[in-house]
Amino acid sequence: MSTERLDAQMAFLMEADKLKQILRATKIADGARYENSGEHSWHIALFALVLGADAPAEVHIDRVIRMLLLHDLVEIDAGDAPIFGDHDAAEMAAKEDAAATRIFGLLPPDQAQEFRAIWDEFEAAETADARFAKSLDRFQPPNQNLASDGGSWAEYDTRYDLFEARVGTKIKRGAPWLWDWLQPRASAWFEARGKR
């Protein structure tokens, strides 16, 4: 093991620490504060470990977990784009692309290439693993919103239709059984507030 290799690995890992300071639009379940992208990444990796046991056979859970551990690192440079907010998708994609180049580029070349490929696969959302990973990334926040009296739904004054379009369709695509479970719960919340 060369010192140079380990120096590069540690430069990446210490840079990654900054993800703990990127705040999301979602609050933690008791509503006390906004969630950061580091703890969010842990939580959805745990979702993958638990819920992945019942995913279709073509989903490889350990690959999904690796994907989820890496998926938000680009936010260190690009920030988090709230799902119910308005942002220029092409501009955001360009920022995230540059962020991936810089951040994964801190690693030794073989790992930089490997991790970048995993992140690109997640972003493209075409493989079974990436589709399931994306579903979990969309499935966790509504559960925290339900637990904290609306969370980001209340803050962004969201209607059910927008929730179903931006969140529901993505969950359904990779994990239909999770959408079946969530949909009536979410629907009831919006219904009770005259938002559906």
Added chain:
Amino acid sequence: MSTERLDAQMAFLMEADKLKQILRATKIADGARYENSGEHSWHIALFALVLGADAPAEVHIDRVIRMLLLHDLVEIDAGDAPIFGDHDAAEMAAKEDAAATRIFGLLPPDQAQEFRAIWDEFEAAETADARFAKSLDRFQPPNQNLASDGGSWAEYDTRYDLFEARVGTKIKRGAPWLWDWLQPRASAWFEARGKR
């Protein structure tokens, strides 16, 4: 997929959210605030993904990552025991054992048994996977301490000998190349402050 099974999985996953509110003795790298055990769990799973590529062949990285995602959940009930603090080890072990029974017990029976076994393996620190996982759990905090002008070392007025006894020996056991990298850096920090 029975609703009962998914209800149990979700009860576990939403209980796990509380780990985001358990504060550790270590600060995040810029020293701005204490680290919580949720983001810590993400960070060391990432350490496993990066540094595990150079671990001995008998270490299975994906198992180590699963272990690290689960390793601190017992703190939801038992709290975090700072490594340089004084606590009754037997009392803490009993608290953590009860916590594991309650928290993993929220899962469907097959997963409760599977996850409990992974946690028990981590705690026993006898297999190659558990030894490597324990090494990473000890290796991450000193790097944050070095980045934040001492962090928990400064707060607990720690001397080098205690650091080597409580932290160094555990890192060396599962990841000697990481200790070789860290030791001179840590030693210099303690030396400069007359603590070695």
